[in-house]
Amino acid sequence: MTARLPGTAERPETGAGDATASSRTATASAGRGADGHALLEVSDLRMYFPITEGILLERHVGDVRAVDGVSLEIRRGETLGLVGESGCGKSTTGRAITRLYRPTGGRIVFDGTDITRAEGEPLRRIRRRMQMIFQDPYSSLNPRMTAAGIVGEPLDIHAIGTKTERRERVRELFRIVGLDPDFGERYPHEFSGGQRQRIGVARSLAVNPDLIVADEPISALDVSIQAQIINLLERLQAQFGLTYLFIAHDLSVVRHISDRIAVMYLGRIVELAGTRELHAAPLHPYSVALLSAVPIPDPAVEARRRRVILRGDVPNPASPPPGCHFHTRCWLRERLGNPPECETVSPPLAEWRPRHFAACHFVDRLGEMPESAAPATSGVSRPPARETPPA
């Protein structure tokens, strides 16, 4: 693997003054551990959507940089949570990985095969191993097809098994996701939201995939149903050895299901760490703010929880701020007296602690934060940040 490092080099913002920062990332292959084989390797993924003007002759006037240099790895059998605000590019990342979009740049390597530019038959073969669960169980099922038709379609188009085998497999899939196989001849509108999501899950399982990209699979469901679907996904992972990329905007859900979490902001990953590490000691000011917004289910602790409130909105991804994308809303930068690097140099995603990556120039100054702004979890004193990992 020629791991292009997260957010380094070849990017206009990361220019000359970036040398020290990028040396720190020399081995930061974004979390590839010794304990697993990477099923999916994404390096410097970029997905720009062109903005055009004119009716007959379309002129290219700019780009919405939905994903702007994302690197991550997912090992076989693990769950990587991808969190961020609406519009930060997390869904786009998922859709680019499943090749619903054609990436503008970067590389997507799935189980050793580069699928960044795959088209036609090779892409169809890869699709058998990579499936997606969609957010909205109402719009993701074709209202004109029966439930069995929807679940069986992947089998039909990949010509898996005989007709009878396929019918039996569909019934089995219904049972696996907890639906009555006799409901197969019904149409989506005859099911409840949770049942529909189960149909969506069954469809994604039909071809026995390795990787499932779950794009906010529960955020459109009632809270009681959310737990059911989460439990179902966990059971299926254990049962079939699935690998998940779990996209969500709700940290508490992601915390529950993920082994590792990547925090995204405006098209870039700002922090990537094991779930426990991230929650115990977030290193990026944005993650600190996100985590401080999660209520704690213990009234005593909750009363002491202090929130970091971010001001303003996410900037327009068509013209992202120079330097660190987060600097316009960063409370740490303000506290440090607006150091100039934040506006000029894009911080690389560096390994500040073992397998804990963050993209901020001032991770080591985070501890200087006064108690008034500290999230409940950061009361502990931090170990010094790792400055130079072995090359």
Place this chain on the structure above:
Amino acid sequence: MAIPTDPTLAGVAAAPPADVAKADVEVALESLSQWQLAWRRFRKHRMAMVGLGFFAFMILVAIFGPIIMPFDPTNIPGTTNPAGYPPSLAHLFGTDTVGRDVFAMVVNGARISVAIGGFSMLIAGFIGVVVGAVAGYFGGWVDNVLMRVVDTFFAIPLLFVILVAAKFFGQGQVISLIVIFGVLSWPLIARLVRAQFLSLREADFVEAARAVGVRDGRITFRHILPNAIGPVIVAMTLIMASNIVLEAFVSYLNFGISANQTSWGNALANAQSALGLGNWWWAFFPGMAIAVTVMSINFVGDGLRDALDPRTRL
């Protein structure tokens, strides 16, 4: 590690199918196909049902009427009353100047008028769906070119084209009128289909199909078209209605069906002198036939609009 839930709900997550079935009894008591559901919704629409009844009757008249009619509308028996006879039991809709039976004209005219409306609708529907689907699905320059063609069609004053084309391609032929009307009325359908495709190709279930590996052709025909067809069918009924009116209009101007054939438009054209003579029945009955048929088709379209929309709840 499982999130604790309400025990009854948690049971569903991993329950054997029998329990699921029990829990879901109230969700759907009977399973109906999409068309059964649509028919059920359509039946609730009273005007649409009236319209459908009348329209079906018109079709029957168009097919069988001329066979069982005792009078030949083209037969000129000669008459003792040059102004024609008013409606009577022998001639329900009266007779015209030369003694032709107006009822026979209306019944025979139904065949040509309905045929022109119906078949031109099918031609328009076919071209419109194909062009609109290609433009909407592929987008880009294909879309651009096709839509500029559509714009051009909308910019042309169609009536003159029809008049010229009718003269040019065999005056008075039913088939040429069908083709001309069909070829000139597809752009509306194309626009509609394109708009449907544009929005549906971004729909989650289409993305899902793509993620599964479904090829373009199957996505078009299995996933997009069935969901786009409702508004298209509605628009097609409107086109049929307007083409029936158009036929009458063109024939009235003597650019349409030749005088030795009978259509509603011809019957109206023959009645031009009727008002001066006070013979209201020459114009009234063909006129009513057009008006009521067009209205009933529009009612059917209205009912279909509601019936074919899967979002409409019963």
